[in-house]
Amino acid sequence: MRVSTDSSGFRRWLEAGSEDIPAADVQIITSGGRSIPAHSAVLASVSPVLESMLDRPQRRGSSSKSIPILGVPCDAVLAFLRFLYSARCDLGAESGEMEKYGLHLLVLSHVFQVGWLKRACEAGLARRLTAEGVVDVLQLARECDAPGLYLRCMKLLAKDFAAVEQTEAWRFLQAHDPWLELEILQFLQDADLRQRRRRRKREEQGVYMELSEALECLQHIFTEGCTDVGPFDQAPRRSPCARFATCRGLQHLIRHFAACDLRRHRRSCPRCKRMWQVLRLHSSICDQPDPCKVPLCTQFKLKSQQMEGKEEDVKWRVLAKKVAAARVMSSLAKRKREEQLHESFGWSL
Known part of the structure; x- marks a missing residue:
């Protein structure tokens, strides 16, 4: 049986007396005591949980099947049914309902195992996260097994924790859910440690890049000459290099x-x-054949061979590898910039 995918699909399915649409054969009971007619074929096709509930034997004396969906507003249940009947989540047409009932729809899609709707709810809630409501969304994401949304909430908490601390939701969490509070504080501590490690790594990388540049200049000075220092038998004298x-x-x-x-x-x-x-x-890191024009290069190489295996020599080799790696990265970045420049120039032509 094909389910209509237009925006009025739910309304059309509920129209009684139509030749191609059967009458509703199940009642959805909401918290407000409202009874919403629905079709078992549609519900069973989109949710394995609803299908299982529909397969249960009816109570004696009951003329029609009923499914209770309690704990959420009646309008949220209606929105949930509209999404089920459309068999899709059109965030453009249904953005108002998603914004208004996003939390309730996440719960319902999780409980009734409607995967596509749950993913849409996670994405919609993630886009609308604020410091004021992030704690509530975080608690729900944990309960509904939504790791992507949970991580987005944690990142927002780490980014704007000062504002979150001022909210009523945070104070309520501190009073009633100390385990989640501890989980959040642990995440914030880990995030701070990661940020420090990244900062320290950037600083170290900067030092290696400076050393790499200095070694290039050293080779340049004693090989080609530059301003006041270097070979004097070259004519004409070279002008200052780019790394002045x-x-x-x-x-x-x-x-x-x-x-x-x-x-x-x-x-x-x-x-x-x-x-x-x-x-x-x-x-x-010198790979030039002997004799190298840089002073003391040969002597240091011989000394390094004599000290091979000693702790001091190992430290120098580790430093040399990191500086060499920084030189390679710098060369690749320079080549990439040049390629982008050529592509841009060619496109402008």
């Missing part, structure tokens, strides 16, 4: 390293120590 700030700072560091009065005790000079670390880090 990093390159210029590294040149000052190189000049200091070469002329420092503490050459015999460079470990006590912070600027010389920094330059020493940059040179050692370069040697850890």
